[in-house]
Amino acid sequence: MQNIIFYGLALILLSISLFKDRAKTKKSLIKAWRSFENILPQMLAMIFGIGLIIAFLSPELISQIIGGSSGWWGVVLAAVLGSVTLIPAFVAFPMAAILLQNGAGYMQLSAFVSTLTMVGVLTVPLEIKFFGRKFTIIRNSTAFLFSFLVALLIGKVMG
Numbered sequence: 001m002q003n004i005i006f007y008g009l010a011l012i013l014l015s016i017s018l019f020k021d022r023a024k025t026k027k028s029l030i031k032a033w034r035s036f037e038n039i040l041p042q043m044l045a046m047i048f049g050i051g052l053i054i055a056f057l058s059p060e061l062i063s064q065i066i067g068g069s070s071g072w073w074g075v076v077l078a079a080v081l082g083s084v085t086l087i088p089a090f091v092a093f094p095m096a097a098i099l100l101q102n103g104a105g106y107m108q109l110s111a112f113v114s115t116l117t118m119v120g121v122l123t124v125p126l127e128i129k130f131f132g133r134k135f136t137i138i139r140n141s142t143a144f145l146f147s148f149l150v151a152l153l154i155g156k157v158m159g
Helices: 004-018 022-056 060-066 066-082 090-102 106-118 122-130 134-159
Strands: none
Touching: 004 022, 004 090, 022 090, 060 066, 060 090, 060 106, 066 106, 066 134, 106 134
């Protein structure tokens, strides 16, 4: 029902926009379509990747590796995986939701998403080029350690 309300509201607002300025509305819709085209390959790759993970790893195995019962070893593993993975945040959150539904733990996923968005092992050479070695190492190390604090807080709140 909520989706119907949102889609209906979007159509009403789009109609108002068309009535007020047809040219601007058309230009906005073209921009929106181009943005969608840019995001689509990453979203499809994410859906494909998650499909493979879920096809090859049972919910029980996901739960063992990064589930709530995996404890701090699962948090460390998730943090390391997040540090070396290069996925945009808008892809990471839906992926985390699917992993959560398939047995992953809150602490582990919070460490994964935190390091995914804040730590960039693959982008270190570029970051060193722009910000210098010392800053890059301090920033990435601090962000990595901060992800454990985030995992602990999420574990206390959700666990």
